Amino acid sequence: MSEDLAARVSAICREYGSDAGRMMDITRAVQAGFGCVSEQAVEVIAAATDATVADVESCVSFYSFLSSEQKGKVVIRLSDDVPDRMAGFQRVLDAFSDELGIQPGETTEDGAFTLETTACIGLSDQAPGALINDVPVTHLSSDSAREIVRELRRHMDPRRLVHEEGDGNNAHPQIHSMVRNNARGMGAILYTPYNRGEAVNKALSISPKEVIRAIKTARLRGRGGAGFPAGMKWEFARNAPGEAKYVICNADEGEPGTFKDRVLLTERSDRVFAGMTIAGYAIGAAHGILYLRAEYKYLRPFLEAQLEQRREDGLLGKSVVGREGFDFDIRIQMGAGAYVCGEETALIASCLGGRGDPWNRPPFPAVEGYLGCPTIVNNVETLCCVTKILEEGSATFCEYGTRQSAGTKLLSISGDCLRPGVYEVAFGITLRQVLELCGAEEPVAVQVGGPSGQMVGESDFDRQICFDDLPTGGSMMVFGPDRDLLEIVENFMDFFVEESCGYCTPCRVGNVLLRETLSRVRNGAAEPQDLDHLESLGETVRKTSRCGLGQNSPNPILSSLENFRHLYEDLVSEAPDGQRRSFDLDRAVQEAAEITGRDPAHAG
Amino acid sequence: MSDEFTVYIDGVEIAARPGQTVIEAADEAGVYIPRLCHLPGLPPHGSCRMCTVIANGRSASACYQPVSPGMVVENDTDDMLEHRKALIEMLFVEGNHFCMVCEKSGHCELQALAYRFGVTAPRFPYHWFPREVDSSHPEVIVDRNRCILCARCVRASRDLDGKQVFHFKHRGPHKKLSVNATARLKDTDIDVTDAALDVCPVGALMRKRRAYDVPIGERLYDHEPIGSDIEHRASSAPDPVEPAEVGS
Numbered sequence: 001m002s003e004d005l006a007a008r009v010s011a012i013c014r015e016y017g018s019d020a021g022r023m024m025d026i027t028r029a030v031q032a033g034f035g036c037v038s039e040q041a042v043e044v045i046a047a048a049t050d051a052t053v054a055d056v057e058s059c060v061s062f063y064s065f066l067s068s069e070q071k072g073k074v075v076i077r078l079s080d081d082v083p084d085r086m087a088g089f090q091r092v093l094d095a096f097s098d099e100l101g102i103q104p105g106e107t108t109e110d111g112a113f114t115l116e117t118t119a120c121i122g123l124s125d126q127a128p129g130a131l132i133n134d135v136p137v138t139h140l141s142s143d144s145a146r147e148i149v150r151e152l153r154r155h156m157d158p159r160r161l162v163h164e165e166g167d168g169n170n171a172h173p174q175i176h177s178m179v180r181n182n183a184r185g186m187g188a189i190l191y192t193p194y195n196r197g198e199a200v201n202k203a204l205s206i207s208p209k210e211v212i213r214a215i216k217t218a219r220l221r222g223r224g225g226a227g228f229p230a231g232m233k234w235e236f237a238r239n240a241p242g243e244a245k246y247v248i249c250n251a252d253e254g255e256p257g258t259f260k261d262r263v264l265l266t267e268r269s270d271r272v273f274a275g276m277t278i279a280g281y282a283i284g285a286a287h288g289i290l291y292l293r294a295e296y297k298y299l300r301p302f303l304e305a306q307l308e309q310r311r312e313d314g315l316l317g318k319s320v321v322g323r324e325g326f327d328f329d330i331r332i333q334m335g336a337g338a339y340v341c342g343e344e345t346a347l348i349a350s351c352l353g354g355r356g357d358p359w360n361r362p363p364f365p366a367v368e369g370y371l372g373c374p375t376i377v378n379n380v381e382t383l384c385c386v387t388k389i390l391e392e393g394s395a396t397f398c399e400y401g402t403r404q405s406a407g408t409k410l411l412s413i414s415g416d417c418l419r420p421g422v423y424e425v426a427f428g429i430t431l432r433q434v435l436e437l438c439g440a441e442e443p444v445a446v447q448v449g450g451p452s453g454q455m456v457g458e459s460d461f462d463r464q465i466c467f468d469d470l471p472t473g474g475s476m477m478v479f480g481p482d483r484d485l486l487e488i489v490e491n492f493m494d495f496f497v498e499e500s501c502g503y504c505t506p507c508r509v510g511n512v513l514l515r516e517t518l519s520r521v522r523n524g525a526a527e528p529q530d531l532d533h534l535e536s537l538g539e540t541v542r543k544t545s546r547c548g549l550g551q552n553s554p555n556p557i558l559s560s561l562e563n564f565r566h567l568y569e570d571l572v573s574e575a576p577d578g579q580r581r582s583f584d585l586d587r588a589v590q591e592a593a594e595i596t597g598r599d600p601a602h603a604g
Numbered sequence: 605m606s607d608e609f610t611v612y613i614d615g616v617e618i619a620a621r622p623g624q625t626v627i628e629a630a631d632e633a634g635v636y637i638p639r640l641c642h643l644p645g646l647p648p649h650g651s652c653r654m655c656t657v658i659a660n661g662r663s664a665s666a667c668y669q670p671v672s673p674g675m676v677v678e679n680d681t682d683d684m685l686e687h688r689k690a691l692i693e694m695l696f697v698e699g700n701h702f703c704m705v706c707e708k709s710g711h712c713e714l715q716a717l718a719y720r721f722g723v724t725a726p727r728f729p730y731h732w733f734p735r736e737v738d739s740s741h742p743e744v745i746v747d748r749n750r751c752i753l754c755a756r757c758v759r760a761s762r763d764l765d766g767k768q769v770f771h772f773k774h775r776g777p778h779k780k781l782s783v784n785a786t787a788r789l790k791d792t793d794i795d796v797t798d799a800a801l802d803v804c805p806v807g808a809l810m811r812k813r814r815a816y817d818v819p820i821g822e823r824l825y826d827h828e829p830i831g832s833d834i835e836h837r838a839s840s841a842p843d844p845v846e847p848a849e850v851g852s
């Protein structure tokens with residue numbers, strides 16, 4: 001074993017207190033330093049942290065940004081999501097592949113470049129996008145892909161690829177990114193001026209119980225997707241016995257087509273951190289963790305600096321705003337590429353340094369979460385709403401929205417529309433109004449809530465965006481008349497298959513079977529009964545899966561079967577000649593023809 | 605016991621105690637809820653989902669779900685039967701299971717469940733993923749073709765043997781059983797007397813050269829369907845039952 005490697009890996013372990021609970025940070029740092037977490041590195045880490053070799057391997061093999069195989073100095077991860085595909089993903093991939101002389105998944109012989117595809121990176125409004133090491137590049141074309149490779153060959157420094165910075169804080173020296181906010185809709189959270197420290201001061205001037213009451217009076221429900229009442233969650237955690245309690249901000253933003261948290265973290269990080277501090281005060285926590293998805297690593301230096309500034313300003317640290325007895329600080333925990341880690345129990349498991357396997361509930365995190373302590377997990381946007389409620393009062397907050405869904409909602413809109421971007425709208429707005437806002441000229445279908453949500457058509461356009469009608473964590477993809485909806489559905493199923501944690505049978509196996517059946521339908525090799533199969537299989541996966549990933553993964557198929565059934569039926573109905581309409585004789589005999597080396601008799 | 609309360613499983617009243625899970629209360633009362641990953645004596649794992657029931661209107665895994673007074677549980681219903689059959693089929697097509705040549709046949713819980721629920725041939729296509737066999741150890745063999753990722757061996761090694769011989773690697777459909785060594789099973793500290801070797805519900809983890817100690821025809825599930833032992837408890841006088849010892 002190389003002594004140098006052993007010494008450097010040990011040093012990394014020491015930096016994180018040789019604590020197996022910081023395995024994510026340790027393995028990430030080793031990956032960054034050596035381009036892989038090799039077998040030798042695994043042994044050193046296991047010895048240093050008192051973990052088993054199997055523990056370390058299990059963690060490394062779980063996350064897509066960690067690998068046991070050597071990666072190139074520059075890793076190009078092209079985002080493979082539906083909006084990327086709609087905007088020319090394949091051409092860009094081919095260009096990268098051709099220019100580098102490697103296939104996706106491979107590394108160039110000189111060890112300089114690795115080319116990969118990855119799940120949605122949170123840039124669907126400027127697709128196709130890619131991450132080059134940590135640096136996001138947007139609006140790619142085959143030309144710009146080639147140009148990027150040529151330029152990188154000259155300096156090998158992805159940061160220098162940023163020739164023109166984006167708007168707002170994207171141009172901040174600590175971010176220095178070409179990403180654009182595309183913040184278009186005017187709304188209370190994104191646009192109202194921000195008075196630093198105001199919300200925290202106001203919260204600390206009342207009792208924790210009164211803070212929780214204010215959140216309840218504002219009828220704030222979680223913005224991460226499930227819509228759980230935030231005040232109630234906080235009250236559980238406040239009343240749960242425990243010396244230490246934790247506040248976690250869920251910035252994993254992994255639902256394909258969602259990117260509103262990216263904009264909030266870029267432009268309104270103060271509101272996010274204030275919201276966490278207020279939550280800490282309310283439930284009696286001294287520690288906060290911001291779980292930041294690996295894809296948003298480029299925001300980390302900026303966010304760290306913001307935290308440091310808040311410490312200097314007395315808004316974090318010992319005796320927050322001079323309040324004796326209320327200490328609160330925040331650390332950033334980086335993710336490593338796993339959608340399931342957005343699920344709150346998986347997120348906590350990941351923060352604890354292992355695989356991101358969700359837990360069975362009970363226990364609920366509010367009672368037994370991080371390190372076994374009462375823990376609340378809230379979405380970035382939810383915490384911004386908290387700050388807003390403290391700034392302006394519960395009544396003002398409720399002026400927007402409906403009775404069951406108070407306030408505003410940020411939508412991430414992508415796909416076939418003139419103005420993709422982030423819109424802040426009042427709950428209760430109809431889908432049709434949203435489509436007008438973003439300039440969707442001929443919408444045929446809309447994926448509301450990302451792949452986990454619903455694919456709806458024209459007959460649903462007058463429904464309202466809110467928790468009781470058409471709920472959404474924010475993702476909204478618009479599809480025009482030229483799109484192959486079933487191809488899109490299949491793409492979503494690919495996503496779920498890859499992102500399942502693999503813990504439970506229905507999600508691990510069922511999603512593969514759902515995808516396989518769908519693909520048979522699309523290839524014209526399915527029977528009409530296969531549609532019933534899809535429905536019953538989908539129902540089993542939905543009913544028996546252990547966490548929200550599997551419970552929602554059949555949604556693309558089930559909702560498109562419901563709303564666009566004719567697309568399926570066209571592919572499986574029998575034609576008058578008794579054959580399936582989509583049956584292609586040439587394709588069916590192609591393999592046999594190749595093997596025998598003969599032209600099929602019916603040819604010509 | 606004074607703090608006992610009533611729970612209803614498919615309309616039948618059973619007695620339960622605070623702190624019990626649905627499956628524990630059902631086992632004591634002689635009501636069989638099918639299971640694969642659960643084994644009394646080990647902490648629950650909740651991965652196979654065979655034990656899914658509807659508890660107070662919501663899907664829940666009976667091996668995890670705590671009982672509460674008056675809880676209404678749906679277990680043996682047409683819906684649940686369909687889901688369980690589908691789960692059994694999923695496990696069959698995910699792995700490479702050849703019952704006719706498997707040493708575990710007759711002792712295999714997956715096979716026994718298929719018989720009990722009338723799954724003769726899966727409706728789904730087989731995955732046919734290549735799986736590794738590790739026969740490096742002189743006394744023990746791991747055949748991942750048959751592994752259903754129930755984590756019984758992982759838990760038994762950790763909690764009963766005080767070792768950590770087994771773990772999992774990768775995620776999603778690529779998830780597989782791993783051993784605690786950078787190389788193979790022979791490099792771990794597994795011992796042929798380990799309790800971890802008694803718990804595998806299928807033929808994935810076995811002691812070598814013991815496969816036919818019990819002849820075919822005299823095996824666990826050759827005469828009565830899986831679950832019968834539990835169901836007999838309902839007909840016989842319901843003595844308080846201690847959870848079965850692992851490995852006995």
Ligand SMILES: Cc1cc2nc3c(=O)[nH]c(=O)nc-3n(C[C@H](O)[C@H](O)[C@H](O)COP(=O)(O)O)c2cc1C
Binds near residue numbers: 224251
């Ligand atoms: C597979 C899966 C992925 C999720 N991803 C996210 C996410 O990226 N961000 C988020 O805030 N919530 C996500 N959630 C929801 C969280 O589990 C949790 O409900 C949420 O963070 C709670 O915060 P809220 O109440 O403020 O919405 C996800 C849930 C599931 C099942």
Ligand code: SF4
Binds near residue numbers: 499501503507546
């Ligand atoms: S539903 Fe999927 S992601 Fe959730 S526990 Fe099961 S396998 Fe893991």
Ligand code: FES
Binds near residue numbers: 651
């Ligand atoms: S027995 Fe409950 S999930 Fe396996």
